[in-house]
Amino acid sequence: MAADWRRAHLVERLPQTATARSLAFTVPGWPGHLAGQHVDVRLTGDDGYQAARSYSLAAPAEGERIELGVQAVADGEVSPYLADGLPVGADVEVRGPLGFWFVWRPEQTGPVLLVGGGSGVVPLTAMIRAHREAKSPSDFQLVYSVRTPEDFWYGDLLSEGADHLDVDVLYTRRAAPGSSRAPGRISADDLRGHVSRLAGAGTVFVCGPTAFVEAVSDHLVDLGRDSGSIRTERFG
Known part of the structure; x- marks a missing residue:
């Protein structure tokens, strides 16, 4: 069952390509995740309008810190703002971790x-x-x-x-x-x-x-x- 929405605080943004960014958030109460899982990210406008998109986690669990990879899509509703508009120090909401099929666990020993x-x-x-x-x-x-x-x-x-x-x-x-x-x-x-x-x-x-x-x-x-x-x- 998916977790409830949690507040996520943007602490770092790093460029990956001209239009791609990695975003690090702190999420109080984050339960941890497996490599390969993803989260939903929700933005809420001043008028109450909400938009949510899914983004993959780019790093293993590290306490309450998570890292997402965001590719800005031309004319996108969410990705351009996350990639370049959301100020460091601002909050969004995240829900997850999601997905248990596309994951790698350290106890797996096969190639x-x-x-x-x-x-x-x-x-x-x-x-x-x-x-x-x-x-x-x-x-x-x-x-x-x-x-x-x-x-x-x-x-x-x-x-x-x-x-x-x-x-x-x-x-x-x-x-x-x-x-x-x-x-x-x-x-x-x-x-x-x-x-x-x-x-x-x-x-x-x-x-x-x-x-x-x-x-x-x-x-x-x-x-x-x-x-x-x-x-x-x-x-x-």
Whole structure:
């Protein structure tokens, strides 16, 4: 059962791309959450009008502090204000944590393949952070599809390297200098080597726009993955 609405106090805003931000809030009484979960965020106007949207949690639980990833959508009702208009020190309301299927738990020991498209990397980043904090020995791979190098979220975190984590960045419109892969949509060939490392075990987490998630899921099944081992989260 979803929790009641709680007050959330914005304490920090950090840029990720030209239009994407990570927002840190303190939420009194926050019960904690699992890597991969999300929350609903509700804004209330001076006239009483309310609007709510769902946003993924970008980091593991840290007391009463939560971090959200927000991509400003042109003509959006909520995201542009959260991304750039909400003053640090202001309050919103949040409800959650929500979702218990698309989650990674530190006690899981099987290999993991994460596949993210654009801002779909946000909940996967929470899993990567939780994996590092737990010093888990499980093998982690991230395949991250972005339009251009400027659209790369969490560049410092995902580029610094760590034990048991491999990152493969695929560009769809303009590749980074030195990239050996021509820009283009993710294909079965892009996933083949990563899937073979799973050796039939473990879990695949896929997050991104609906068309991206459906294409990746189809590729994974074509490569022999059991659909029951594929967990998806989609938007748009």
